[in-house]
Amino acid sequence: MSLYYDAVGFLAPSDSQSGSLKSRVYGTKDLRALPKQVYAVVAEASKWSPILAEVVEKSQLLQHERKLTPSLALLLVHDLLLSKSGIATPATHPLRLAVARHKARLSAELTKIRIRKGFGSIDELRNHVAKVDVGQTEGKVPDTALPKQWQHPRWVRINTLRSTLEGQLQTTFAGFELVDSLEQILVGQSARRILHVDKHVPHLIALAPGTDLSNTTAYRKGLIILQDKASCFPAYLLDAKPEYGTCLDACAAPGNKTTHLAAILTSQNQARGKARIWACERDRVRARVLTGMIDLAGCQDVVTVKAGQDFLHLDPEQKPWNEVGSLLLDPSCSGSGIIGRNDIHAVTLPSTVENIPVPGMSRKRKRIVKADKKPVADDSGEEKQELVQIGDTDDRLPKRLKALSVFQLRLLLHAFRFPNARRISYSTCSIHAEENELVVLAALQSNEARQYGWQLLGRDEQIKGMKSWPIRGDMKACLGKLANVSPGAAQVAEACIRCRPGTEEGIQGFFVAAFVRSAQGIITHGPDSDRDLPNVENSKGDPGNVDDSEEWSDSITNAQGEVHPSHPRDEPLTTHGHKPGVLVGNDAAPEFSAKTLPPGSAPKDRTFQPNNISEVPGQADNENVLRSHGKESTHTTASSTLGGATSGDVHTGLGKPVQGQNVSDRGGGLA
Numbered sequence: 001m002s003l004y005y006d007a008v009g010f011l012a013p014s015d016s017q018s019g020s021l022k023s024r025v026y027g028t029k030d031l032r033a034l035p036k037q038v039y040a041v042v043a044e045a046s047k048w049s050p051i052l053a054e055v056v057e058k059s060q061l062l063q064h065e066r067k068l069t070p071s072l073a074l075l076l077v078h079d080l081l082l083s084k085s086g087i088a089t090p091a092t093h094p095l096r097l098a099v100a101r102h103k104a105r106l107s108a109e110l111t112k113i114r115i116r117k118g119f120g121s122i123d124e125l126r127n128h129v130a131k132v133d134v135g136q137t138e139g140k141v142p143d144t145a146l147p148k149q150w151q152h153p154r155w156v157r158i159n160t161l162r163s164t165l166e167g168q169l170q171t172t173f174a175g176f177e178l179v180d181s182l183e184q185i186l187v188g189q190s191a192r193r194i195l196h197v198d199k200h201v202p203h204l205i206a207l208a209p210g211t212d213l214s215n216t217t218a219y220r221k222g223l224i225i226l227q228d229k230a231s232c233f234p235a236y237l238l239d240a241k242p243e244y245g246t247c248l249d250a251c252a253a254p255g256n257k258t259t260h261l262a263a264i265l266t267s268q269n270q271a272r273g274k275a276r277i278w279a280c281e282r283d284r285v286r287a288r289v290l291t292g293m294i295d296l297a298g299c300q301d302v303v304t305v306k307a308g309q310d311f312l313h314l315d316p317e318q319k320p321w322n323e324v325g326s327l328l329l330d331p332s333c334s335g336s337g338i339i340g341r342n343d344i345h346a347v348t349l350p351s352t353v354e355n356i357p358v359p360g361m362s363r364k365r366k367r368i369v370k371a372d373k374k375p376v377a378d379d380s381g382e383e384k385q386e387l388v389q390i391g392d393t394d395d396r397l398p399k400r401l402k403a404l405s406v407f408q409l410r411l412l413l414h415a416f417r418f419p420n421a422r423r424i425s426y427s428t429c430s431i432h433a434e435e436n437e438l439v440v441l442a443a444l445q446s447n448e449a450r451q452y453g454w455q456l457l458g459r460d461e462q463i464k465g466m467k468s469w470p471i472r473g474d475m476k477a478c479l480g481k482l483a484n485v486s487p488g489a490a491q492v493a494e495a496c497i498r499c500r501p502g503t504e505e506g507i508q509g510f511f512v513a514a515f516v517r518s519a520q521g522i523i524t525h526g527p528d529s530d531r532d533l534p535n536v537e538n539s540k541g542d543p544g545n546v547d548d549s550e551e552w553s554d555s556i557t558n559a560q561g562e563v564h565p566s567h568p569r570d571e572p573l574t575t576h577g578h579k580p581g582v583l584v585g586n587d588a589a590p591e592f593s594a595k596t597l598p599p600g601s602a603p604k605d606r607t608f609q610p611n612n613i614s615e616v617p618g619q620a621d622n623e624n625v626l627r628s629h630g631k632e633s634t635h636t637t638a639s640s641t642l643g644g645a646t647s648g649d650v651h652t653g654l655g656k657p658v659q660g661q662n663v664s665d666r667g668g669g670l671a
Contacts (some may be wrong), residue, residue, distance in 0.1 A: 337509020
């Protein structure tokens with residue numbers, strides 16, 4: 001089974017691994033399976049992923065087998081249906097059994113797809129898959145779609161918690177030639193040792209594509225961090241200040257953005273004591289990766305990891321969350337802006353975003369299938385909790401974008417409710433407006449934005465490097481929802497930041513926007529009430545002034561118009577009622593479990609003991625009771641179960657009929 005666990009990490013490209021799929025697999029030293037086997041299964045499964053993802057979804061495999069993740073399901077189903085040797089695990093392995101028991105349904109769904117696509121046999125479908133680069137049509141931007149002269153550079157962030165830009169230029173990059181233009185990096189040869197210092201994000205450098213730094217001392221000791229330029233935008237745009245309060249990274253693993261935020265805060269806080277960052281990660285496996293990254297970067301004194309903590313379960317009114325002043329929100333997304341890497345195809349994973357009730361469950365209490373928690377790495381080296389690579393087949397794209405946007409908006413509105421928050425950055429690695437500008441617009445139109453005083457951070461108020469970034473939001477998307485207030489739409493688009501994949505900027509597809517809070521919307525606590533507020537001006541074209549009659553946000557929020565209650569909001573029921581994340585009543589009872597033991601081997605305290613005294617008749621002591629295979633077979637006569645006199649008692653004792661003259665006494669005649 002180690003083969004599939006090793007292969008999962010290579011299904012999606014990661015910026016922390018350089019080069020082609022083959023070089024990355026063979027360059028990984030801690031693999032438990034043979035590298036050639038890992039490479040083969042990843043390469044083949046990625047080619048078939050658009051078809052197999054549909055097979056898994058239509059068969060509802062993930063809904064029935066909760067132990068499987070989308071990545072494992074993709075690999076196992078590929079080998080079950082398409083590999084000549086089958087699944088490379090022992091026959092009794094639980095994960096193999098979890099897939100094998102659904103083989104008939106999986107095969108039927110594959111046959112339906114084959115017939116629908118017009119192929120007469122599985123071999124014809126194999127030939128088609130072998131000839132077609134599936135990644136060109138499944139939502140990602142493939143390498144072949146990019147201008148050949150624009151390569152993707154190796155971006156490196158200098159970790160100022162442990163080193164400096166000047167120090168690294170004199171040590172790790174002492175033999176590199178410094179160039180003034182990023183274009184020289186993008187069109188240059190990969191073998192050249194050239195370096196460009198970025199003009200937008202401080203302490204960020206670009207190297208020639210394919211530059212391998214994994215064996216350098218600086219990389220192993222955390223002096224440098226491999227991180228895409230676009231991935232540095234959220235923490236930099238947030239521009240958190242120590243005087244605003246503590247910081248919260250809502251979706252933190254594996255920690256690139258968290259450590260970048262820690263470096264920014266620490267550089268501002270040298271003379272004012274330690275900064276504080278809370279890093280929430282609901283999956284404990286990813287939380288261990290996050291902790292390792294924080295230790296490597298040297299910010300364990302600044303960052304506190306909340307392992308297993310779901311951001312949506314935080315109570316903003318309770319300490320320490322009511323002291324949070326800045327939030328970094330980078331939720332799960334489609335990953336459509338990620339640039340494909342060399343010889344690996346775009347991977348389409350089976351979706352578990354939607355809540356689908358499993359057939360056959362109790363009608364009294366429906367069991368809802370939740371989104372998968374297994375992390376998938378994006379191109380910036382970050383992991384997404386529920387990253388789903390979306391394909392355009394069968395009109396699935398709009399439906400999945402809708403599901404993702406609802407989840408993203410829910411996280412953003414929850415961030416709005418933190419009473420002392422002053423800044424929020426929202427980002428995705430998606431190129432779709434449904435996950436970007438439309439989520440921002442829906443958030444601005446929400447009751448939470450009005451109630452707590454949130455508005456979009458305008459371009460003029462953004463930090464220098466982000467203000468000068470040339471690519472802004474999608475004007476068409478904003479105009480489509482704000483057609484009657486084009487100045488407001490223009491300002492929304494201008495305040496948003498976009499990154500285009502495969503262009504002269506040399507970065508992946510990305511989106512980021514920041515929200516700020518007016519002074520009237522901030523609820524201060526205790527001695528922090530006199531803290532300086534950010535300089536926020538509500539300009540004439542502010543999106544908060546758009547026409548309220550526009551109900552376009554209903555498509556995302558399912559709201560039916562605006563509600564303006566006259567009664568103030570009640571206090572949350574956290575002091576005497578339910579608390580978030582705490583189970584009560586029947587939900588708090590331990591889960592019942594039972595198991596079958598051989599006859600006579602169960603513990604005495606868990607074995608039924610018959611009542612030999614009060615039972616009628618003494619069934620437990622009846623010698624006619626036979627035991628066979630743990631079950632009783634009784635040979636008890638009916639007479640032994642009846643109390644009182646029997647017919648034999650009547651003819652021998654009390655109740656015997658009156659004696660008199662009978663027929664024989666009278667000589668056989670009639671009386």
